[in-house]
Amino acid sequence: MRRVTLRDVAKATGFSINTVSRALSHKPDVSEETRETIVEAATKMGYRPNKLARSLRSNKTYTIGVIVADIANPYFGALVKGVEKEARKRHYSVILLNTDEDYERETEAIQVVLEEHVDGIIISPTQKEKETIKNLLQLGIPFVLFGRRFSDLATNYVVTDDVHGGFLATEHLILLGHRQIAMINGPLHISSAKERFQGYREALERYGLKQDQPLVTAGAVTMEDGYEVAKSLLNQNPRPTAIFAFSDFVSFGVMKAIREAGLKVPEDISVVGYDDNQFASCSEIPLTTVRVPKEELGISAAKVLKEQLADNQPIKQVELPVDLIVRQSTSSCNT
Amino acid sequence: MRRVTLRDVAKATGFSINTVSRALSHKPDVSEETRETIVEAATKMGYRPNKLARSLRSNKTYTIGVIVADIANPYFGALVKGVEKEARKRHYSVILLNTDEDYERETEAIQVVLEEHVDGIIISPTQKEKETIKNLLQLGIPFVLFGRRFSDLATNYVVTDDVHGGFLATEHLILLGHRQIAMINGPLHISSAKERFQGYREALERYGLKQDQPLVTAGAVTMEDGYEVAKSLLNQNPRPTAIFAFSDFVSFGVMKAIREAGLKVPEDISVVGYDDNQFASCSEIPLTTVRVPKEELGISAAKVLKEQLADNQPIKQVELPVDLIVRQSTSSCNT
DNA sequence: TTGTATGCGTTATCAA
DNA sequence: TTGATAACGCATACAA
Numbered sequence: 001m002r003r004v005t006l007r008d009v010a011k012a013t014g015f016s017i018n019t020v021s022r023a024l025s026h027k028p029d030v031s032e033e034t035r036e037t038i039v040e041a042a043t044k045m046g047y048r049p050n051k052l053a054r055s056l057r058s059n060k061t062y063t064i065g066v067i068v069a070d071i072a073n074p075y076f077g078a079l080v081k082g083v084e085k086e087a088r089k090r091h092y093s094v095i096l097l098n099t100d101e102d103y104e105r106e107t108e109a110i111q112v113v114l115e116e117h118v119d120g121i122i123i124s125p126t127q128k129e130k131e132t133i134k135n136l137l138q139l140g141i142p143f144v145l146f147g148r149r150f151s152d153l154a155t156n157y158v159v160t161d162d163v164h165g166g167f168l169a170t171e172h173l174i175l176l177g178h179r180q181i182a183m184i185n186g187p188l189h190i191s192s193a194k195e196r197f198q199g200y201r202e203a204l205e206r207y208g209l210k211q212d213q214p215l216v217t218a219g220a221v222t223m224e225d226g227y228e229v230a231k232s233l234l235n236q237n238p239r240p241t242a243i244f245a246f247s248d249f250v251s252f253g254v255m256k257a258i259r260e261a262g263l264k265v266p267e268d269i270s271v272v273g274y275d276d277n278q279f280a281s282c283s284e285i286p287l288t289t290v291r292v293p294k295e296e297l298g299i300s301a302a303k304v305l306k307e308q309l310a311d312n313q314p315i316k317q318v319e320l321p322v323d324l325i326v327r328q329s330t331s332s333c334n335t
Numbered sequence: 336m337r338r339v340t341l342r343d344v345a346k347a348t349g350f351s352i353n354t355v356s357r358a359l360s361h362k363p364d365v366s367e368e369t370r371e372t373i374v375e376a377a378t379k380m381g382y383r384p385n386k387l388a389r390s391l392r393s394n395k396t397y398t399i400g401v402i403v404a405d406i407a408n409p410y411f412g413a414l415v416k417g418v419e420k421e422a423r424k425r426h427y428s429v430i431l432l433n434t435d436e437d438y439e440r441e442t443e444a445i446q447v448v449l450e451e452h453v454d455g456i457i458i459s460p461t462q463k464e465k466e467t468i469k470n471l472l473q474l475g476i477p478f479v480l481f482g483r484r485f486s487d488l489a490t491n492y493v494v495t496d497d498v499h500g501g502f503l504a505t506e507h508l509i510l511l512g513h514r515q516i517a518m519i520n521g522p523l524h525i526s527s528a529k530e531r532f533q534g535y536r537e538a539l540e541r542y543g544l545k546q547d548q549p550l551v552t553a554g555a556v557t558m559e560d561g562y563e564v565a566k567s568l569l570n571q572n573p574r575p576t577a578i579f580a581f582s583d584f585v586s587f588g589v590m591k592a593i594r595e596a597g598l599k600v601p602e603d604i605s606v607v608g609y610d611d612n613q614f615a616s617c618s619e620i621p622l623t624t625v626r627v628p629k630e631e632l633g634i635s636a637a638k639v640l641k642e643q644l645a646d647n648q649p650i651k652q653v654e655l656p657v658d659l660i661v662r663q664s665t666s667s668c669n670t
Numbered sequence: 671t672t673g674t675a676t677g678c679g680t681t682a683t684c685a686a
Numbered sequence: 687t688t689g690a691t692a693a694c695g696c697a698t699a700c701a702a
Binding site: 003005006007017018021022025049050052053054055056057058 | 678680681
């Protein structure tokens with residue numbers, strides 16, 4: 001049961017391969033009559049163009065490489081979902097690579113998608129180094145960063161407004177009367193962590209609060225991280241009355257530590273998360289958090305990439321808005 | 336900056352394209368000396384074989400299609416992560432398609448991966464119909480189902496032991512003295528739901544408990560579903576003293592409903608989830624649940640597919656073990 | 671051991 | 687409007 005090719009259709013209709021090709025790809029210079037005959041025969045015979053041959057010839061694969069840190073993390077899952085949705089809509093396929101936040105694997109992943117002849121790349125870089133992205137820039141292959149960006153690299157990107165997110169979260173706590181506001185941040189090489197911290201500082205400054213250094217830590221990613229950091233934070237004096245965490249994940253760890261210390265959220269300590277993941281609203285104390293439009297981020301990245309596939313496009317940098325979702329993990333400071 | 340091809344290397348070394356090809360793909364019948372010369376030149380020139388041309392010629396793409404219901408769901412995310420990891424290890428790439436649990440999109444997704452000339456397919460079918468999978472069977476393309484299976488279709492699959500999982504969860508509750516054990520199940524067209532229910536029934540039977548019908552509902556997928564069903568369940572008389580939910584997701588909704596009804600987990604009602612997702616251990620009341628080896632499921636599926644890529648393989652059906660993780664959402668029945 | 675020639679299924683150029 | 691022919695880059699049967 002071989003696949004039917006242009007040659008088969010040509011043979012069946014008596015036209016040349018060339019004419020069949022032109023007729024089927026809706027090119028001009030084919031008489032209406034001929035086209036109908038050919039299209040009908042092709043349909044009946046179940047002709048499907050061979051993408052491989054087509055790609056070899058045209059140097060276009062209608063495939064994009066998507067590289068993320070951890071597809072099991074629902075944050076990246078949502079990003080990828082958005083990309084896939086938008087890509088599919090435009091008849092592009094997605095080749096997915098996972099880096100596990102490992103820079104070497106990122107380098108390899110890029111090699112791989114390049115060898116797959118993808119038309120473009122959408123990547124959330126580890127940011128542990130930037131050579132691999134610089135290299136992409138040099139190669140001239142269309143790509144867009146998503147979720148993270150390099151402040152000193154002129155690349156396409158789609159991110160969310162992390163500075164503002166950090167600001168909103170912190171301001172919310174300040175307006176509730178908190179003064180000892182700790183931040184448990186993510187790894188600082190990641191732009192979103194850096195920028196949320198900037199937002200945090202801006203809020204403190206705006207409201208005339210200067211921050212004791214020890215209230216800020218960085219490097220937390222998992223719930224366990226949040227748990228550990230919060231535990232030591234709770235032993236400090238003065239104890240923070242509010243904690244702003246890098247992610248909802250981290251927040252859950254924080255809340256666990258608070259619980260185990262015999263304290264209550266939000267009565268004793270307010271907690272603000274980041275992302276608004278699926279569980280944020282359903283934990284025993286629904287989490288106040290910064291909502292980031294994850295799927296939209298992916299969709300937008302796919303759209304930008306599609307634009308960039310055309311020649312001579314100016315760099316496109318998109319910053320999606322975020323909003324603060326106030327739930328029950330925060331309340332007025334009562335000390 | 337064109338890519339360097341075999342022809343380029345041939346020209347540079349003075350050998351024919353053929354010899355270069357043979358030398359580079361480690362075929363016999365090339366003198367050691369020639370090989371060295373060629374390999375060296377190729378390396379220096381940065382030769383990378385063109386996968387497209389190679390695939391066109393060989394009819395092998397080293398690409399597999401992975402089709403899941405919802406990549407933003409960390410369950411599927413973990414499956415895909417496992418597949419990608421194992422595939423990469425064997426130098427296969429993954430083309431990811433999302434169906435949103437929609438049967439039509441599943442059909443389309445299969446069309447797409449077929450046109451991408453994938454060497455094989457790994458799919459978690461929606462199971463709303465089975466024609467699309469039957470069709471795959473007929474086509475003879477290697478594929479393996481994962482996470483879900485058809486009891487009446489002779490396909491490769493990798494699943495977890497859902498019957499036993501349902502049994503373990505229910506038995507655990509029975510041994511704690513519960514008699515009114517409700518099950519909030521998932522959609523019954525999904526094999527895992529059907530099988531967990533079977534395990535539930537087997538446990539009840541084994542311990543001589545016959546079940547009142549209204550204690551079992553089906554169709555729950557989200558936290559909201561769990562919340563709604565649990566709310567109405569709590570109004571029943573007699574009220575169940577324990578609830579076994581289709582997933583941890585559903586469980587979180589259940590716990591919320593219980594909380595809002597002014598009842599306590601586990602004192603008033605015990606809850607058992609399924610999956611052991613990342614949040615199960617970190618909710619205020621850590622969830623007793625059935626752990627399923629998600630990433631391993633993906634890895635195993637990729638391994639099975641790889642085997643099936645060889646000719647004349649017998650069908651392979653794998654059932655991975657699960658275990659019960661007892662945490663704090665279950666306790667002795669005290670009514 | 672090495673080279674020549676052909677084909678994989680398309681698309682594109684150029685004549686007819 | 688249509689057809690012959692070449693080319694994309696690689697692999698292979700066969701000849702040398």
